[in-house]
Amino acid sequence: MTREFTRVGVVGLGTMGAGIVEVFARNGVPVVAVEVSAAALDRGRANLTGSTDRAVSRGKLAEADRDALLGRVDFAVGLDALHSVDLVIEAVPERLDVKQRLFAELDRICHPQAILATNTSSLSVTEIAVSTGRPQQVVGVHFFNPAPVMKLVEIVRTVVTAADVVADVEALCARLGKVDVTIDDRAGFIANALLFGYLNQAVGMFEAGYATRADLDAAMKLGCGLPMGPLALLDLIGLDTAYEILETMYRRGGRNRRHAPVPLLRQMVTAGLLGRKTGRGFYTYERPGSSKVV
Numbered sequence: 001m002t003r004e005f006t007r008v009g010v011v012g013l014g015t016m017g018a019g020i021v022e023v024f025a026r027n028g029v030p031v032v033a034v035e036v037s038a039a040a041l042d043r044g045r046a047n048l049t050g051s052t053d054r055a056v057s058r059g060k061l062a063e064a065d066r067d068a069l070l071g072r073v074d075f076a077v078g079l080d081a082l083h084s085v086d087l088v089i090e091a092v093p094e095r096l097d098v099k100q101r102l103f104a105e106l107d108r109i110c111h112p113q114a115i116l117a118t119n120t121s122s123l124s125v126t127e128i129a130v131s132t133g134r135p136q137q138v139v140g141v142h143f144f145n146p147a148p149v150m151k152l153v154e155i156v157r158t159v160v161t162a163a164d165v166v167a168d169v170e171a172l173c174a175r176l177g178k179v180d181v182t183i184d185d186r187a188g189f190i191a192n193a194l195l196f197g198y199l200n201q202a203v204g205m206f207e208a209g210y211a212t213r214a215d216l217d218a219a220m221k222l223g224c225g226l227p228m229g230p231l232a233l234l235d236l237i238g239l240d241t242a243y244e245i246l247e248t249m250y251r252r253g254g255r256n257r258r259h260a261p262v263p264l265l266r267q268m269v270t271a272g273l274l275g276r277k278t279g280r281g282f283y284t285y286e287r288p289g290s291s292k293v294v
């Protein structure tokens with residue numbers, strides 16, 4: 001029997017989580033959006049309203065549609081609000097212990113048929129799945145940043161994910177206007193496995209003084225037709241997120257030096273230069289969260 005997904009949940013309303021909430025709500029799917037505290041919930045709500053207000057001011061979304069979109073989202077503190085959803089997507093920080101604890105709780109709270117999905121970008125979906133009593137209903141559903149814009153979703157199946165779960169999630173992605181690819185549980189899945197060695201190498205070239213940041217980015221943007229250069233993309237992804245992904249891929253992928261984070265990346269993360277979200281990374285932005293370089 002095909003699942004209807006009449007109501008879904010999203011846990012964690014940072015950049016990715018809030019973007020995923022927007023994707024569902026834009027496409028008519030009611031969402032329960034959950035955070036751990038009232039303060040985090042307020043930040044998550046601001047992420048969502050900021051994005052939808054921007055779309056209205058750019059003439060891309062009518063005010064009435066924005067209001068209808070926001071009307072499909074119920075904000076809540078704590079996981080109990082997820083007891084009746086058909087699917088939960090987790091988008092909390094990339095720490096295995098945190099995700100495992102969360103999935104054990106979700107397993108206890110959500111109804112037995114619910115699918116539990118992780119938006120992890122590099123951790124093992126299998127290791128997350130086995131912290132539940134329903135590993136056959138655990139799947140990776142990996143969105144790309146910015147989630148409302150990027151067309152791709154990677155669906156990650158483990159050796160125990162049920163085929164009908166994968167098929168139902170594929171059908172849901174189509175309903176969201178996304179294109180899905182399905183892969184096994186390998187470090188970095190498809191896109192990050194290919195992308196992050198390149199991004200790391202770009203930081204290495206910058207660190208070595210090989211070329212300026214503007215020239216490195218211009219080479220890839222104008223020479224290779226990419227929408228943005230590697231350093232600008234790292235600022236968009238967030239240097240802390242990129243560092244965590246590289247570290248995990250390095251560990252899980254047989255310690256390939258392509259994925260050993262370049263020292264400069266670590267120094268920038270320690271110094272709080274995380275990219276757009278803190279207002280400064282490889283570039284400096286008008287204000288935290290802005291895409292405008294000053």
Ligand code: 3HC
Pocket residue numbers: 051055058060120121143144145146147148149150192227228233237241
């Ligand atoms: N939220 C919602 N919409 C956004 C947005 C956001 N954060 N950022 C941009 N948009 C929308 C704009 O409203 C605009 O919509 P429109 O065409 O309907 O007017 C459209 O995207 C284009 O935006 P802009 O005109 O401002 O700027 P660009 O044309 O330069 O596009 C970009 C911005 C979409 C970010 C583009 O530069 C791009 O595609 N960059 C590459 C992004 C990428 O590679 N992402 C993957 C990162 S890896 C990843 O996410 C994996 C994870 O595990 C780390």
